[in-house]
Structure formats: structure tokens, C-alpha cells
Amino acid sequence: MIYKSDEKRMQDKIDTISEYGATGNGGITRYSLSEADLLARGEFVKRMKAIGAEIKTDDMGNIYATLKGSDPTLPAIATGSHSDSVKNGGNYDGILGVMAAMEVLDTIVAENIPHKHDITAMIWTNEEGSLYPPAMMSSGVVMNEYLPEEIAKNFRHENMLNSKSVIDPSKTFKEALEASGYKGDVKNRLNPKDYKAMFELHIEQGPILEAENKDIGVVNCVLxxxxxxxxxxxxxxxxxxxxxxxxxxxxxxxxxxxxxxxxxxxxxxxxxxxxxxxxxxxxxxxxxxxxxxxxxxxxxxxxxxxxxxxxxxxxxxxxxxxxxxxxxxxxxxxDTVYFDETLIEYVQDSVNELGYSNQRINSGAGHDAQFVSYMIPTTMIFVPSKDGHSHCEPEYTSTKQCTQGVSVLLNAILKCDAE
Amino acid sequence: MIYKSDEKRMQDKIDTISEYGATGNGGITRYSLSEADLLARGEFVKRMKAIGAEIKTDDMGNIYATLKGSDPTLPAIATGSHSDSVKNGGNYDGILGVMAAMEVLDTIVAENIPHKHDITAMIWTNEEGSLYPPAMMSSGVVMNEYLPEEIAKNFRHENMLNSKSVIDPSKTFKEALEASGYKGDVKNRLNPKDYKAMFELHIEQGPILEAENKDIGVVNCVLxxxxxxxxxxxxxxxxxxxxxxxxxxxxxxxxxxxxxxxxxxxxxxxxxxxxxxxxxxxxxxxxxxxxxxxxxxxxxxxxxxxxxxxxxxxxxxxxxxxxxxxxxxxxxxxDTVYFDETLIEYVQDSVNELGYSNQRINSGAGHDAQFVSYMIPTTMIFVPSKDGHSHCEPEYTSTKQCTQGVSVLLNAILKCDAE
Structure with missing residues (x-):
């Protein structure tokens, strides 16, 4: 059985969320936990609650919206990305993976798709680190004990909380987190007991898929x-x-x-x-x-x-x-971080079944998924970036391409659910 | 008759004035009209008054210390340079020309040397422009109507007064000038009716004289x-x-x-x-x-x-x-600014008579003398810079070399006085 996500629903998500932090020049500035980010997070929570998902947050403000599966003894399958952007960034980097997670849950509910495992849509806090460095802050904290020591040392919890705003050094990440209303319990963090796998859909941020005229990049590794x-x-x-x-x-x-x-x-x-x-x-x-x-x-x-x-x-x-x-x-x-072979196969099989043109690809950029992969099976799916641009306002992926990516994500998750 | 200046007197001047703005690393930071600069100016005024010179200042804070000549109908011959420095500058750039002017007057008084023209020792305000840009501010203002329009437009009086401190933009040059006590009458500005010529002694700021083992550079032009x-x-x-x-x-x-x-x-x-x-x-x-x-x-x-x-x-x-x-x-x-042929000849003749090794040289750097030369006959004399360094703490010229430069300056001025 192969499912497809809905292009109109995706368009509505893109149109709505692109308003939060809009620069007026086609892009956004949506620093993590800023007013604009709180609007995007609010939209996520509102829509996920509306379809019956249960909302939790952890102590880093990461949000987990879960549709219960039929077997409560099984761990959850997570998918998501980040809602924050760089200064004068685009409408797709990060947030596409969040909208894709929402659309996966929307499709499951709309089409009443059976699943054994809980399916969790996620927002990772402060992936860009644009206002409060470093990048990939929350995944660095949550996965800290699984990371190689020389990476882990740069993401100690206390140091991250004390990260100073690059605009106003008198403000810290901790203060922004506490004021946001999204600080939750440390017990709610992603962990290897309660989660089976994580998938992240992302724009390629490079020109390869467009140049090769491919719909989907099946990601092997982070270089x-x-x-x-x-x-x-x-x-x-x-x-x-x-x-x-x-x-x-x-x-x-x-x-x-x-x-x-x-x-x-x-x-x-x-x-x-x-x-x-x-x-x-x-x-x-x-x-x-x-x-x-x-x-x-x-x-x-x-x-x-x-x-x-x-x-x-x-x-x-x-x-x-x-x-x-x-x-x-x-x-x-x-070092190069290779994604999970089994998950990659679910992605490859889904693309093949959907009949989308595709190729294997490596991620040159860093992503939360790369840190998560040290803890649980993880993989990524790429969709094309127009002219290869990212981290800038002209960043663009058509809604059709985005929705194709979501359909691959959905079916890969369902394959993972079936095992 | 050939005269020589006194190395011990020069050493005393260098030792005293190098304290004003001393960084503790062998150099100085003496921004124009700063506390350190007011100390240097105070020393100049005190010493010049002590030998009977008459002190005037103009509306840009330039200081003129004049020994009266025997013929009050003749215009003055000026010599001087600047007392300010760049950040972490040395003890010779600019201030050597001021100390040389003082030493010329000291020697004339000490040896009772007859002269027809008034001889004026000068401090030009804010040559470096380190705190209040641009460089050569005061000579640019005083000579403004004589400069080519495309240079002059960068040195309009009102704009210069409004120049903002690069450290604290709420402070202007005008405020520093008014607080300094050195703001005088616009009538006292250097002008072609009251002044016959100007000479400026300066360190080379390059490696040529040292490499060629020459005591004196007879300057042709500013490149x-x-x-x-x-x-x-x-x-x-x-x-x-x-x-x-x-x-x-x-x-x-x-x-x-x-x-x-x-x-x-x-x-x-x-x-x-x-x-x-x-x-x-x-x-x-x-x-x-x-x-x-x-x-x-x-x-x-x-x-x-x-x-x-x-x-x-x-x-x-x-x-x-x-x-x-x-x-x-x-x-x-x-454009290249050529110095006055007659004054260059006085310098060359003086060097020859003193028996110092010398060569013709061009100035690659800009100096107040270059602006003055648009108004009255002007020239410069260079002494060697150790390792070619300037605008830095290791800047060095031996007291012997400095004094040789002063002797050339003194005799060139006396030749000018004799004509």
C-alpha cells in the first residue's frame, strides 16, 4: 500500500508559516525562541492538537507531537526538523522538515492509516544557533552522552543555557527558553528506550538534484x-x-x-x-x-x-x-556520519514505489539528524534547492517537490512501522 | 658661517616629550588634543616662552612660537610638524619636526645667531587624524582655498569641526579644540603675506636612507x-x-x-x-x-x-x-607635489657644507608640508628610520641622526633668512 500526501495542505502550511518572521523580501528572519519562532511553534502545536496529537516538550524546548499507535508497548518513530532560521533566511531550510512532519500526521489522520508505533512530529530548538550559538544546540545537548567526546564537549547543557545573544549579550538562551513557555521536563527528551528511529526531510542546500533533474535525494551520510x-x-x-x-x-x-x-x-x-x-x-x-x-x-x-x-x-x-x-x-x-542502512532502504523503496526520480546523495551540511544518529537509527531525505541556494531569501523548492518529499517520508515511516 | 645644533639638548627634548602618552612599550599613543598631547603642547609653549618666543594660536589650535628678527617689515620663516601620533605610534614621527623647530630656536638664542626674518616654530594640529579623521586636517583647513578643489572639498572648515571621535562618536573635534585652551584667532593662521617659507624635518618612514647608509634625505616631492x-x-x-x-x-x-x-x-x-x-x-x-x-x-x-x-x-x-x-x-x-627649488637648494647646500652623506629622496607619505606648498615655498628634510619602521613603537632614529637633521634645517633656514 502506497500513500501520498496532499499538495494543497502543504501549500497552506507553507503560506501560513512563511508569514512568521517574514522580511517582506520573500524570506524570513526567525531566530530560535524569538517572537516569530513562537508564532511558528504556536501554529505547529495548534494544528497538531487539532488532529489529536499529544504535545510534550523537553527541558531544551524541543516539541514532540505524538499520534498514538495501536500497540502501546512499542517505541515511537520520530520525524521533524527545526523552525528557526538564519538572518534573512528562506522559507524551507529546517521548517520544511517540520511542515513535512505535520503533513505526515495530517495524512495519517485524514486517510485513517493504521500504524502500530506512535508517530511523533518534532521541532528541534535552535538548530541554526544564529542568535544563541552554537548551531545544532539542542540535539547536541540531548545526544550529549552518545557523541564523541571532542564534539560533546562543545554542547554541555550548562554552557548552552549560558549562551549569550549575539545581538544583546546581556540575554542568555536560558532566559529566552524560560520566557518562551516551551521549557518542559528533561524526562521528555528523545531517548533510545522510547524511540525506534528518526527521519528528517530537508532541502538539499546544494545544486546537485536540480542539475541532475532528480526529485529526491536518498541521503547516505553527513560528510x-x-x-x-x-x-x-x-x-x-x-x-x-x-x-x-x-x-x-x-x-x-x-x-x-x-x-x-x-x-x-x-x-x-x-x-x-x-x-x-x-x-x-x-x-x-x-x-x-x-x-x-x-x-x-x-x-x-x-x-x-x-x-x-x-x-x-x-x-x-x-x-x-x-x-x-x-x-x-x-x-x-x-568524521563522516553514515545514516542507518535499514532506514535508507525504507526511503529508497518508498521512492521507487512512488516512481520519483532519485539518486543517492551525501549531506555536506550539518543537521540535527547527524547527532541523533549517534543514539538511534536515523536517516534523511533531500528535495531539490532551486539554484542550489540556501540560508538566503531566494531559497526555493516547489510545493510539488516538497510534497513528493513528504510522501517519501510518510511511506518510509510506515515501512519502519511495519517491521 | 655654518652652525650645529646640540645633541644633548635634543636628547633632553626626546626624553621629556616621549613620556607624554608613553605606552610603556617604548612608544606612545598621543591623539591630537588628548591629555597626552596637551602635555606635549604645554612643554613646547613653556620652553619657547622661556627663550623669549612669542606664542600665538590660530582657530584650528595650530601653535606658532616666534623669535623676532631684526627687520620687522619682513615675513616670517616657519618650521614645524605635528605632536600627535597614531595609536601605539613611535617617538619620532611628527614630533621630531616639532622638537627640531624648538632646537632651531634654542640654538639661535644660545649662539646669538643674527637673523633678519622672524623665525617661527610650529605645531600643526591633528596631522594623523587618528581620533578625529581625516589626516592633515589643520593644514587642509588653513590652505583650503589654495588646494585643488577635489582635495579641498575634503577639508572644509565646518566639516572638520564636526569630525566625530572614532572612539566616542558623541564627541567632536570642535569640542576637543574648545576644551584644549589652544583655540585662537583665525587671523593668526599661516598666510602668504606674513610667511616667506616653511621647512619640515621628518623621519623618512621608509628603509632607503638606512639601506643606502645616508644621513640626510633632501626631499624633492611628495609622490x-x-x-x-x-x-x-x-x-x-x-x-x-x-x-x-x-x-x-x-x-x-x-x-x-x-x-x-x-x-x-x-x-x-x-x-x-x-x-x-x-x-x-x-x-x-x-x-x-x-x-x-x-x-x-x-x-x-x-x-x-x-x-x-x-x-x-x-x-x-x-x-x-x-x-x-x-x-x-x-x-x-x-598629483605629485614638488617642493620649492630654491628651498631645496638651501637644504642641499647646508648638507654639503656640514659634510653629511645624503641623497635626493621622494616622500611616499603625505605631510602637512605638502598642503603648505600650495600656498608658500615649502620643503622637507628626512632623517633615516631604523628598519624603515614608522607608525609603530619600534620607530627609531638616533639622537645623532636627529641632531644632524636639525643642523641641516637650521642652516637652510639661515640661508633663506639671508636672501
Whole structure:
């Protein structure tokens, strides 16, 4: 038996929730636990209550809306994502997974679909970390004891509560959480006794599915990544009075190192991605030769062997370049997180049965699902991102594409329920 | 007759004034009209009064300390520089020219040297513009009607008074000036009726004299310069999800353009200098491919034909590079300002008679003297900068070198007095 979700119901959800935090330019700014986020959460709770779901929240403000299954002895199957956005973000990143969870429950109720397990639609609090860093805060706290220590240490509960607002550092996440009305009991947290699996539907945030003309991405893993800081040390001198031959220009050194990295990394695997997104230049005054430049390099690949080669390239950056010395620090690294093979199969079988074009794909971005996967079987489903854009107002996925994603999600959950 | 200034007196001046605004690391922070600057100004006034000089100030707080000459019908000969510094600056930039002016007057009094013209030691207010931008504020105001319009417009009196403190924007230069006690009469401004010439002694702020083992730089001109903003437009996408072939990375584009500029500009005249000191990257987040990068390029050369070639190179920056488009804006330009031939000759003759090693040199940096030269005959004298450093705490010129510079200044002024 194959089910399909309803495009009109999805359109109504998208239209309604896109209003909460709307910038007026087609996108939203909906920081976690902001007024706009409370409106989106309220809509979720109202609609889920209306179809008979039971609402709980945990001590991080994560919301769980559960449709009871026929066998109360079985654990629940969860699905959801986050309702918050970056500044001037779009109407799909995160919230699509929440609307999809709602639509799964709506469809189950509307079509009276039998299920043994409880089915839980979720909102994860503060995935973006835009107002209260870091990103993936709540899943980092809830899954803390299951995470590798070097990741876990960045998500200690007390530290997260004390996270300061980037706009007004006198305000903490704890205060926002307590004022929100969504702070619940620690006992309600997602846990391996009460939950069998979690699924997350998300936009791809990249151009691959669109370019390959595919409806659905069956996600294998979240790519391993490294983040290094490259440092170039020069000498600061006056721009007008220092002949070229006497210079130690750290910014020119940085341009040379950046070119070296492109030259060497382009020789590695064609699926490797690497990015220098951030650069700091000191003193950054137009009349002064820079004495210090630092830039980030973020690189991601499924295969740890390729990542090792990237590290080699970084280690082999010339120690001296255009009269400057160089160095680097490891900011952080994470291993590739593979999703659960059985759940991936449920997703693949559902796509095949629905007849949607599809391909296997890896997630380059981090998601709550990646942390959840350390605790219980987890997987993700991607739908295309127009022009590959995300974290910006032009972010777009058609309602048809969104609904196709929900239908895959629904049937995968029902396959999981059947086992 | 050739005179020499006194090294011990110079040492005493350097030791005393270096205390005003001392950072404790060998340098000073002495913003114009700050408490530290008022101490330095007070020392100047006290010492100049003590040798019988008459003190006046103008409406910009510039100080004039005048030793009367034997012929009251003749205009004065001025010499001086500025007492303010950049943040964490050194003990010589600017203030050496003030101490030199004091030492010239001290020597004239101590040795009872006859002179027909009044000799005026000066402090120019706010040359660095570190607290209240722009640099060379007071000379820009006093010489305003003599400057080329496109320079003059940046130094209108009312706008300068309203310049806001970069530390506390609620405070203006006007308020600091009025509180200082140094605001005087507009009639006291340097002017072409009452002044015959101005000389300024300054550290080189570059490595040439030291490298060439020369005591004195006889300055020809302040180099013409251009300041452009180079702009690279890319597309912002997620660092983890966008394959390399789909990218339009504005920072990589900027590195390519920077390399192009080095390649092409290095083919031009060997005395050309060019600098990218400032870079802005948007959004400058390590997980986001930059969509916009802008950087400065400052280039200086005596010969306008060479500067024209530089502009050609900038105009020929590839319009497309690594999938990005490029553009540029002119921030500002200035022509080469040649100093007065007759005054340069007085300086050259004085150096020769004193037997100091010397060479002709151009000033790459801007100075008050460059603005004064639009109004009355003006020139400069350079002494070596250790390791070429300036605008930093290690800035150093030995007291012997400083005093040699003062002796050249003194004799050049006396030659000017004799004509």
C-alpha cells in the first residue's frame, strides 16, 4: 500500500508559516525562541492538537507531537526538523522538515492509516544557533552522552543555557527558553528506550538534484569535514615609503597560499569540496602593508582517506612565501556520519514505489539528524534547492517537490512501522 | 658661517616629550588634543616662552612660537610638524619636526645667531587624524582655498569641526579644540603675506636612507598617488553542499585579481610602489562561499606617466575571473607635489657644507608640508628610520641622526633668512 500526501495542505502550511518572521523580501528572519519562532511553534502545536496529537516538550524546548499507535508497548518513530532560521533566511531550510512532519500526521489522520508505533512530529530548538550559538544546540545537548567526546564537549547543557545573544549579550538562551513557555521536563527528551528511529526531510542546500533533474535525494551520510585556520605573518610598513623589494606583505602571501591550496586540492578527488569563507587582515588599513592575515579553510569529503590528503596539502603549505612565514591551526574536525542502512532502504523503496526520480546523495551540511544518529537509527531525505541556494531569501523548492518529499517520508515511516 | 645644533639638548627634548602618552612599550599613543598631547603642547609653549618666543594660536589650535628678527617689515620663516601620533605610534614621527623647530630656536638664542626674518616654530594640529579623521586636517583647513578643489572639498572648515571621535562618536573635534585652551584667532593662521617659507624635518618612514647608509634625505616631492577600490562579485552558497564546478567564489576571484595586479605592475617602473592594505569579504563566514570581496589598491610614483600606466592595468583587470565579475571605483587621487627649488637648494647646500652623506629622496607619505606648498615655498628634510619602521613603537632614529637633521634645517633656514 502506497500513500501520498496532499499538495494543497502543504501549500497552506507553507503560506501560513512563511508569514512568521517574514522580511517582506520573500524570506524570513526567525531566530530560535524569538517572537516569530513562537508564532511558528504556536501554529505547529495548534494544528497538531487539532488532529489529536499529544504535545510534550523537553527541558531544551524541543516539541514532540505524538499520534498514538495501536500497540502501546512499542517505541515511537520520530520525524521533524527545526523552525528557526538564519538572518534573512528562506522559507524551507529546517521548517520544511517540520511542515513535512505535520503533513505526515495530517495524512495519517485524514486517510485513517493504521500504524502500530506512535508517530511523533518534532521541532528541534535552535538548530541554526544564529542568535544563541552554537548551531545544532539542542540535539547536541540531548545526544550529549552518545557523541564523541571532542564534539560533546562543545554542547554541555550548562554552557548552552549560558549562551549569550549575539545581538544583546546581556540575554542568555536560558532566559529566552524560560520566557518562551516551551521549557518542559528533561524526562521528555528523545531517548533510545522510547524511540525506534528518526527521519528528517530537508532541502538539499546544494545544486546537485536540480542539475541532475532528480526529485529526491536518498541521503547516505553527513560528510566528514575539517576546519583549519591558515596564518600568514608579514611585516607592517608604510604603503607609500617602502620599496617593493623590502616588503613582507601578509595579504599577498595569503593570496599565494590560497592559490597553492586551489592548485593542490584540485588534484584530489573530484567530489572534494573546500572553501575559504572567512579572512582577517591586520591592520586592514589601505595605507599600511598588512603584517598578519588569517583565513579559514573548510573541506569536506565522505572518505577519510581524501580528508587525510587534504590535511597533507595544508601541512605542506610553504613555510615561507613572498617574504612571509606561514602557520596553521586545526579549528575542528568531524568524521563522516553514515545514516542507518535499514532506514535508507525504507526511503529508497518508498521512492521507487512512488516512481520519483532519485539518486543517492551525501549531506555536506550539518543537521540535527547527524547527532541523533549517534543514539538511534536515523536517516534523511533531500528535495531539490532551486539554484542550489540556501540560508538566503531566494531559497526555493516547489510545493510539488516538497510534497513528493513528504510522501517519501510518510511511506518510509510506515515501512519502519511495519517491521 | 655654518652652525650645529646640540645633541644633548635634543636628547633632553626626546626624553621629556616621549613620556607624554608613553605606552610603556617604548612608544606612545598621543591623539591630537588628548591629555597626552596637551602635555606635549604645554612643554613646547613653556620652553619657547622661556627663550623669549612669542606664542600665538590660530582657530584650528595650530601653535606658532616666534623669535623676532631684526627687520620687522619682513615675513616670517616657519618650521614645524605635528605632536600627535597614531595609536601605539613611535617617538619620532611628527614630533621630531616639532622638537627640531624648538632646537632651531634654542640654538639661535644660545649662539646669538643674527637673523633678519622672524623665525617661527610650529605645531600643526591633528596631522594623523587618528581620533578625529581625516589626516592633515589643520593644514587642509588653513590652505583650503589654495588646494585643488577635489582635495579641498575634503577639508572644509565646518566639516572638520564636526569630525566625530572614532572612539566616542558623541564627541567632536570642535569640542576637543574648545576644551584644549589652544583655540585662537583665525587671523593668526599661516598666510602668504606674513610667511616667506616653511621647512619640515621628518623621519623618512621608509628603509632607503638606512639601506643606502645616508644621513640626510633632501626631499624633492611628495609622490603622486591613486587609491582605487577593486570589487569582485560572486555568488554566496553553502561551503559543504556546493560542488567546486558550480562555484562563483569572490574571495578566490580576489586572490586571482591580486596576482594579476602584482604580475602586471611589477613590469612597470622599479620605483613604483603599490599596496593592498585593506580587504572586505562578505559574508565572511567560514561555511559560506563569499559573494562579494572588495580591496584597496594604493599606488604611488613621482611620474604621472607611470601612474597612468597603473590606471591602465587596473582598467584591464579581467571583467570575469573564476566565474565572478569584477569592477572598480576611484577612491581618490593626488598629483605629485614638488617642493620649492630654491628651498631645496638651501637644504642641499647646508648638507654639503656640514659634510653629511645624503641623497635626493621622494616622500611616499603625505605631510602637512605638502598642503603648505600650495600656498608658500615649502620643503622637507628626512632623517633615516631604523628598519624603515614608522607608525609603530619600534620607530627609531638616533639622537645623532636627529641632531644632524636639525643642523641641516637650521642652516637652510639661515640661508633663506639671508636672501
Amino acid at each position: 566528514g569535514m575539517i576546519n583549519y585556520r591558515i596564518k600568514i605573518y608579514g611585516v607592517s610598513d608604510h604603503a607609500g615609503t617602502t620599496p617593493m623589494k623590502y616588503r613582507h606583505d601578509a595579504l599577498y602571501g595569503a593570496a599565494k597560499v590560497l592559490q597553492y591550496l586551489h592548485d593542490e586540492l584540485d588534484k584530489l578527488d573530484e567530489n572534494l569540496v573546500y572553501t575559504t569563507g572567512e579572512i582577517l587582515c591586520h591592520p586592514n588599513v589601505h595605507t599600511v602593508i598588512p603584517d598578519y592575515v588569517e583565513f579559514s579553510i573548510d573541506s569536506r569529503h565522505e572518505d577519510p582517506k581524501v580528508i587525510e590528503q587534504v590535511v597533507k596539502v595544508i601541512e605542506n603549505i610553504p613555510k615561507e612565501i613572498v617574504g612571509c612565514t606561514t602557520g596553521y591551526d586545526v579549528a575542528w574536525t568531524r | 603622486g598617488m591613486i587609491n582605487y577600490r577593486i570589487k569582485i562579485y560572486g555568488v554566496s552558497d553553502h561551503a559543504g553542499t556546493t560542488p567546486m564546478k558550480y562555484r562563483h567564489d569572490a574571495l578566490y576571484g580576489a586572490a586571482k585579481v591580486l596576482q594579476y595586479l602584482h604580475d602586471e605592475l611589477d613590469k612597470l617602473d622599479e620605483n613604483l610602489v603599490y599596496t593592498t592594505g585593506e580587504i572586505l569579504c562578505h559574508p565572511n563566514v567560514h561555511t559560506v562561499i563569499p559573494d562579494y570581496v572588495e580591496f584597496s589598491i594604493d599606488s604611488r610614483h613621482e611620474d604621472p606617466k607611470v601612474i597612468e600606466q597603473v590606471v591602465k592595468v587596473i582598467e584591464n583587470i579581467p571583467k570575469e575571473i573564476v566565474g565572478c565579475t569584477t569592477g572598480y571605483d576611484v577612491a581618490w587621487t593626488r
